[in-house]
Amino acid sequence: MLFYVIRRLLYAVPITIGVTIVCFSLIHLAPGDPLSTVLPDNASPEVAAQIRAAYGFDKPLPIQYLVWLGNVAQGDFGVSVQSRRPVLGDVLPAVRNTMILAFAAVLLGFSFGILAGAVAGHVEGSLLDKAVTAFAITGVSVPHYWLGLVLVVVFAVNLGMLPAMGMGPGGQSGFTIDWAHLKHLILPAITLAVIPAGIIARSVRATVAEVRKREFVSALRAKGMPRPRIFLHVAKNAAPVVLAVSGLQFAQLLGGSILVEMVFSWPGTGFLMNSAIFTRDLPVLQGTILVLSLFFVLINLIVDVLQVVFDPRIKRA
């Protein structure tokens, strides 16, 4: 087991290096000079060259990459072009805010998706199964920003039950667990949860239905196991697939949703990236993408390790 974890950790190293290379290249792939937004229009070529040298842009790309990587490793993600503050100071609170939203959506979407999927898989072909499938397909197909707007119109504008935007009363961005703050969480969390709930319900249903047809379920019945025990066996067999799908969905949620965070003015990573794109704030964009990509790598690693806990056969692959 320990050996497997170490091997899996080693696999993550080249992936992480690849991620940093892609993030670094972003600046140079984007059309226009990275400095064009900083330099005044009438800057003389001499001044431009001077500033380029100051930022290190005159050095060959591999050298630039190594310098940047060294800085990142020390927690220096550069300075925002817009706010002139260190990028990390902007990115970390945004990541925290997105995490709050993502956890809420995960709690909602996963519990619903897994429950509905497991039930549907057990009553395959019944009316209930068809209802779950219909709901799941609708959930996956509805554009979530549209759903968010509809929820705002119904619950915030018409009914006045819940706030329409922001993270807390008075537009503050701190978070404590009380009703005033949770109120702001409800609508965006529901909006974000719908797609993962649909995807997870579909895959859990398919997996449970498939596992239930396997011979060992007959064998369990043949040795007189009660239903809850048979369910335990089915669940443990279905777990690796469910875990893989859930992990991907979770990572995607952590990436934040630009559209949903814009609709609800949620100051998360999506919100931050959106403004960084519009202001061509490349260091912020780069920093945000890097942090999120690293989360992706981390979550995949955790999922891989957890899968072995459920299915020992994976270890050999």
Next chain:
Amino acid sequence: MPASPALSRQPWLPKRWRSTGSRLEALVAPTPAPAPVPSERILHVEDLGVRFVSRDGDVSILNGVTFSLDRGEVLCLLGESGSGKSVTLRTLLGILPPTARVSGRMDVDGQNLVGASESELRRVRGSKIAMIFQEPATALDPVFTIGHQIGETLVEHKGLSWADARARALQLLELVQIPSARQRLDAYPHELSGGLKQRAMIALALSCDPKLLLADEPTTALDATVQIQVLLLLRELQRELGMATVFVTHDLGVACEIADRVGVMYAGRLVEGADVAAIIKDPLHPYTQALMRSTVQAGMRGKVLDAIPGSPPDLAMLPPGCSFAPRCRHARAHCLAVAPDLIRLPGAGAGHSQRDMRCHIHGDEEAYRVSAPVTA
């Protein structure tokens, strides 16, 4: 239960098997039966029928199956694929799909299980009746250890603690002669070879001392050399523990090796049932005869194998008469029109001498004798 001296000898030296020459030869001079125990009826199946009912139709899978089994007896169900052998076993356990409708009667240890509630059935399954599946690779749950899978049966039926169940599971693995049993207790099924998996499956089936053992082609999925080891082990354990056993196979040689009685099945019907020696020496039903002719035996090199023409009938469209008639060389017009009833022929020897038969040839209907032969 302590392993007997007979069990502790190495099973992979098939001495007994070698000394008796071919399996068929062994049968004609069968090894003497163990000391007679007072006969005790474990299983009685009467007019058992199974239909699969769905929106698309109503298919009769089993029809009027009747047999009974005493303590310590082995009945081999023989027949082609789709003849209803496996369905018979699954019906006995009540693990058919929900579309199945069961009729008739099956008494296991005095309790009729047709129409029994799910909770009654659950108490019987695994404790009174146990089943060995054809493919141990798929019948064992891949993500639980062998020890856990044996243990949970004991916890459920015997009310043992997990620690006691584990100790008992270890004894069982030793009983089925799995080497280094202690390590195998914590092994997952994929870490065992096919033969060891099937031994573990046997240990699982024996865990609650069942009175009735059902074995669904337990050696078919194994290598030829391993088949014989597992078969010998099964026979020894069956004799040792005195379980009534229904053993499904399509291999005549296997049937000869293990059976006391043989039931030949065709298209969901038991067409001939008799003592194994009687069936081998003197098969009476045309289908049994055809089955014997199409089996490879020692010393047959150079002879032409006589395969049964045609293929088993579609159960959804059974002919009105005898279902074997279209492939039978003795068929007459009457056979095609009227399905034969079960008749009971008196046998020659002692013990289970009588013979169950579904064939007009051995009946005494006037209509058969006067009807014209059908030439294929």
